Amino acid sequence: MMANPLYDTLFGQHHQSASVFLQLPDGDMLSYGAFLEMAAQYAGLLSDIGLTPGDRVAVQVGKSPQALALYAACVQAGLVFLPLNTAYTADEVAYFVENSGAGIMLCDERAKSSLSPIAARCGARLDTLNADGTGSFVQQAAAFPTMFDTVPRAETDIAALLYTSGTTGRSKGAMLSQGNLLSNAATLQREWRFTSKDVLLHALPIFHTHGLFVATNITLLAGGQMIFLPKFDLDQMIGDIPRATAMMGVPTFYTRLLSDTRFSKDLTAHMRLFVSGSAPLLAETHLRFEERTGHRILERYGMTETNMNTSNPYDGERRAGTVGFPLPDVELKITDSQTGATLPQGEIGQIEVRGPNVFQGYWQMPEKTAEELREDGFFITGDLGQIDADGYVSIVGRNKDLIISGGYNIYPKEIELLLDEQDGVLESAVIGVPHADFGESVVGVLVPKSDQKLDLEAIKTRISGSLARFKQPQKLVVLPELPRNTMGKVQKNALRAQFASAFH
Ligand code: MCA
Ligand code: AMP
Numbered sequence: 001m002m003a004n005p006l007y008d009t010l011f012g013q014h015h016q017s018a019s020v021f022l023q024l025p026d027g028d029m030l031s032y033g034a035f036l037e038m039a040a041q042y043a044g045l046l047s048d049i050g051l052t053p054g055d056r057v058a059v060q061v062g063k064s065p066q067a068l069a070l071y072a073a074c075v076q077a078g079l080v081f082l083p084l085n086t087a088y089t090a091d092e093v094a095y096f097v098e099n100s101g102a103g104i105m106l107c108d109e110r111a112k113s114s115l116s117p118i119a120a121r122c123g124a125r126l127d128t129l130n131a132d133g134t135g136s137f138v139q140q141a142a143a144f145p146t147m148f149d150t151v152p153r154a155e156t157d158i159a160a161l162l163y164t165s166g167t168t169g170r171s172k173g174a175m176l177s178q179g180n181l182l183s184n185a186a187t188l189q190r191e192w193r194f195t196s197k198d199v200l201l202h203a204l205p206i207f208h209t210h211g212l213f214v215a216t217n218i219t220l221l222a223g224g225q226m227i228f229l230p231k232f233d234l235d236q237m238i239g240d241i242p243r244a245t246a247m248m249g250v251p252t253f254y255t256r257l258l259s260d261t262r263f264s265k266d267l268t269a270h271m272r273l274f275v276s277g278s279a280p281l282l283a284e285t286h287l288r289f290e291e292r293t294g295h296r297i298l299e300r301y302g303m304t305e306t307n308m309n310t311s312n313p314y315d316g317e318r319r320a321g322t323v324g325f326p327l328p329d330v331e332l333k334i335t336d337s338q339t340g341a342t343l344p345q346g347e348i349g350q351i352e353v354r355g356p357n358v359f360q361g362y363w364q365m366p367e368k369t370a371e372e373l374r375e376d377g378f379f380i381t382g383d384l385g386q387i388d389a390d391g392y393v394s395i396v397g398r399n400k401d402l403i404i405s406g407g408y409n410i411y412p413k414e415i416e417l418l419l420d421e422q423d424g425v426l427e428s429a430v431i432g433v434p435h436a437d438f439g440e441s442v443v444g445v446l447v448p449k450s451d452q453k454l455d456l457e458a459i460k461t462r463i464s465g466s467l468a469r470f471k472q473p474q475k476l477v478v479l480p481e482l483p484r485n486t487m488g489k490v491q492k493n494a495l496r497a498q499f500a501s502a503f504h
Contacts, residue, residue: 003152006159006178007075010185010220011036012150022065022228025236030065037146038066042073044144045137049125051103053078053151056161058102058124060084060093060111062131063206063230066138068216070106075159078151082161083207087468090114096163097122100173100363106137131230155179161363162209164304165411173363174305183356184307185217187327192273192298193314198224201244203232203253209304210278210407215248238262246273250407251281251439254297258288268293277302278407279439280395286320299323301395303381305359310393322392330355334385337399350399351385352378401492403432403440410442410471418466419444422459424452429482430473431495435503443499444473447481454478475502
């Protein structure tokens with residue numbers, strides 16, 4: 001039995017290793033050994049300030065090696081890592097800190113003045129960590145030893161809390177255990193053939209499953225390297241591809257690369273693997289990519305609550321428009337959303353999954369957990385799917401009201417609640433419509449109270465204080481009333497059809 005399975009497997013094996021872990025944009029190389037020494041100092045500081053195993057560490061900081069070392073430090077000290085999108089406003093962050101009862105919150109210096117009242121109210125300590133690796137946290141950590149006695153943990157202990165918005169508008173913290181993360185990393189490393197020779201081009205954010213767990217855990221397990229970029233930048237990506245062997249991205253990465261003529265067969269000839277996920281990859285993008293480069297993108301399907309569930313095969317046909325087969329240790333079934341009964345092969349229904357990847361429930365929300373996680377271990381994903389005669393799974397729609405823009409999830413309910421509160425607004429409906437760059441983009445439909453004229457600019461300004469920029473409707477439109485069915489339910493399909501060309 002290992003003392004701390006996640007730490008020992010992902011990180012512990014690399015102690016004192018001089019092998020390169022991160023290649024940084026300024027040309028610097030960070031070895032595994034140096035990375036782990038930094039993490040040990042952070043673990044020392046986190047423990048010294050009184051955090052004990054199971055305590056939550058809320059982190060809203062720019063992407064940097066230091067930010068990633070915080071993840072390692074939390075695992076080593078037995079703390080629960082809680083990463084937050086850097087786009088969230090102080091209002092949004094307040095909810096996460098309060099709901100999780102985080103003992104410490106780390107933020108960029110620039111956010112300190114707006115977050116300190118929140119930290120004070122929630123009884124959380126506040127420290128800074130800037131994207132350039134400076135800040136009060138690192139300053140204090142420098143005084144701590146570069147070795148830390150790893151805190152024992154079990155596979156069932158929670159390693160991370162990742163918030164995912166809900167259809168009711170309230171975010172839920174998905175509790176991911178050490179075993180959840182470990183099992184999925186091991187499966188994906190094997191399925192996608194990652195080895196210590198791999199160099200992964202990493203331009204995803206590290207506050208979500210895709211960039212944090214899928215990309216990073218697999219690299220750590222394999223002992224490979226990452227070209228660690230602060231964000232997606234087309235020129236930088238094209239400049240770095242020659243040094244990489246693999247890339248992971250959301251569909252927007254692929255459409256942007258294809259929009260540039262420098263992205264060619266020659267540039268990518270040496271590449272081993274391109275993976276796409278987090279949002280549907282259009283079959284057309286898959287085919288254009290193959291025409292241009294000769295590579296077939298490997299599409300996979302996952303969720304915050306489950307890590308990865310399915311993947312197209314490494315060897316064998318990667319079928320455009322599908323997300324491939326259930327991973328070896330994942331059971332997947334298509335069920336009737338009313339009765340829960342398994343449907344015959346080929347029929348469309350809700351996707352349910354079970355396996356060692358499936359989370360432990362929502363933080364302090366037993367009722368929400370019971371609604372989505374069945375007693376027999378099957379998790380109701382809210383996605384609608386179909387399995388073809390060869391076993392390939394396709395996602396054909398969603399049973400949940402969700403918009404995915406550039407790989408970020410946006411829950412209409414959260415925005416509607418805010419729009420409904422605005423001056424002169426009777427009611428609202430928020431929909432996602434096709435967008436060439438982001439896949440989907442947000443349109444807010446407003447119905448004014450009788451005789452009122454809405455000031456759309458004033459509304460935009462007011463919601464911008466409380467809602468992350470990527471969630472804000474890119475267009476607000478006014479209708480005299482919302483289309484409803486005979487049951488009184490808003491017909492979002494009709495609205496989506498009406499505004500389908502809003503961004504063309
Ligand atoms: C940025 N903006 C966006 C988005 N990103 N608007 C809508 N949707 C977005 N996704 C806005 C900014 O607010 C800003 O607005 C303007 O676009 C430019 O900002 P910038 O940061 O320069 O944007 P960008 O660099 O072009 O970013 C687009 C991006 C990025 C590269 C697609 O959003 C991204 O890296 N997405 C990946 C998300 C991801 O990792 N998802 C995985 C979730 P303004 O100019 O008006 O101020 S994990 C998951 O879903 C599951 C588990 C899974 O299966 O993986
Ligand atoms: P999140 O809540 O951020 O974990 O997002 C998970 C959701 O992203 C899933 O429930 C799907 O709706 C969607 N998703 C992830 N991967 C894919 C994919 N390859 N194709 C279509 N949808 C996807």
